[in-house]
Amino acid sequence: MRDRLLAAEKVKAIDWRDGALYLLDQRILPFEETWIAYTSAAGVAEAIRSMVVRGAPAIGISAAYAMVLSARARIAEGGDWQAAWEEDYALLADSRPTAVNLFWALSRMRDRLDRLKEDADPLAALEVEAIAIHESDREANLTMAQLGVDLIRKHQGNAQAILTHCNTGALATGGFGTALGVIRGAFIEGMVERVYADETRPWLQGSRLTAWELANEGIPVTLNADSAAAHIMKTKGVTWVIVGADRITANGDVANKIGTYQLAVNAMHHGVRFMVVAPSSTIDMNLASGDEIPIEERDGRELLEVGGKRVGADVDAFNPVFDVTPADLIDAIVTEKGIVERPDTAKMAQLMCRKRLH
Ligand SMILES: CSC[C@@H](O)[C@@H](O)C(=O)COP(=O)(O)O
Structure with missing residues (x-):
């Protein structure tokens, strides 16, 4: 692999x-x-x-x-x-x-x-x-891919559908990716039938970057509107949602691309497992919980315009580009130091005391 x-x-x-x-x-x-x-x-x-x-x-x-x-x-x-x-x-x-x-x-x-x-x-x-x-980021990608694949195998080894959000691949990292690295590894091991890629409004990291990376490697990928995710979980046999992270706090809350939180809520409702893959450089033990994470808000024009052309009405637009998924909606956080299942403050502290696994 x-x-x-x-x-x-x-x-x-x-x-x-x-x-x-x-x-x-x-x-x-x-x-x-x-x-x-x-x-x-x-x-x-x-x-x-x-x-x-x-x-x-x-x-x-x-x-x-x-x-x-x-x-x-x-x-x-x-x-x-x-x-x-x-x-x-x-x-x-x-x-x-x-x-x-x-x-x-x-x-x-x-x-x-x-x-x-x-x-x-x-x-x-x-x-x-x-x-x-x-x-070290390249190395971390390798370790996380192996750990993530082992975790998928532990729960269900046969080919399955995976849903992902934003872009967490070679374009987002120093190697071949975090969440997308696990998905790549699972595909190589014959455990992926299809990847559903959320388009990821408004920057379209899913349709422009993730779909491009996966299609280039012959990994079966289907693009969907972000709002189709719940329907896909219900109807397409999705077994895992696998995403990256921008900041993970001491209690295991995870900030990631806007839309991730609703994926976790929907995954819980549909009995779909939810995996976050991120190197330990994404973990911020100085913040007790996700409530303290500064959430970037970008210009509303990113929502109101497409390709520089106005498509929305003449109104204000609220454009937070990250959200926070509470730890209790997460099945596993995979890092290069190891896996934390059902994260909480004590388990995150234990993880951070460990050495890297490579
Ligand atoms: C390995 S990348 C993990 C995250 O950074 C990714 O999921 C994400 O939210 C990226 O947001 P972006 O606004 O494209 O920088």
């Missing part, structure tokens, strides 16, 4: 080469595959804000490389370069509020600088750290 999973890394969203960060512009996929080169932290912050790069782990990795770009520019300027580096740090931290991977990666970069020996080269150390963040 490992080799076939790694083949899915042919698709990637982030490339660090020749001292620049290259991001695949996810706003225009699947119609155009355009890479944009970034050489400044401000440029990367704007790329995150405007969704050139998206998906919690991918945002964190991009921010880490942005801090390398910042160090190079600020050291060249001379003077108190660390104060200027902190300004870039703040700019990046302000780009999107919900995915904690962003803040996790930034603080790892700052810690690296704080631990630097006096004669060490800060730029080289930061680059090594950013690459390590990227690499």
Whole structure:
């Protein structure tokens, strides 16, 4: 399974080469595959804000490389370069509020600088750290895929229908994906008959990105409107809903793409199992519950317009782009440190004490 999973890394969203960060512009996929080169932290912050790069782990990795770009520019300027580096740090931290991977990666970069020996080269150390963040996300994808597949097998090993939301694949991570990594692994093991992909209004991460990734690999995928999910659970033999996460709190509540919460409610009603797949960099033990998670609200025009053309009436639009699924609706959280079934505060604390499994 490992080799076939790694083949899915042919698709990637982030490339660090020749001292620049290259991001695949996810706003225009699947119609155009355009890479944009970034050489400044401000440029990367704007790329995150405007969704050139998206998906919690991918945002964190991009921010880490942005801090390398910042160090190079600020050291060249001379003077108190660390104060200027902190300004870039703040700019990046302000780009999107919900995915904690962003803040996790930034603080790892700052810690690296704080631990630097006096004669060490800060730029080289930061680059090594950013690459390590990227690499460890790839590794985490592999471990989670294996654990998630084992969990599916434990409950029901034969081919089944799976429903997913948003995009959690190679485009959203440093590897081949979190939830989509488990789905890929389950398909390789002959345990997936069909994947139902929610289109994921309003950015259409499901129809543009997830459906594209799966179809490219010959994994049977059917696209559906988000509002069809309950009907599909009732009529199409769905056994698992498998999603990613942007922030998981100390009690096991999960923030993910808007619409995830209603999937969990519907899954509970229909007896469909609900799995969340996320690396431990998505877990925020500083927040007691999901009520404390800052939920990003984006411009209402994202709902009122399609392709820049007005389609909605002249009214206000409320556009929260994440919601919080309470822990008691979740069957399992799969991380690279292990699986937490029926999450609660004690089990999450135990998980975070464990070492990574790879
Ligand atoms: C592995 S990605 C997990 C989440 O980041 C994903 O489900 C999601 O909600 C992405 O939202 P986005 O707004 O596209 O950044």
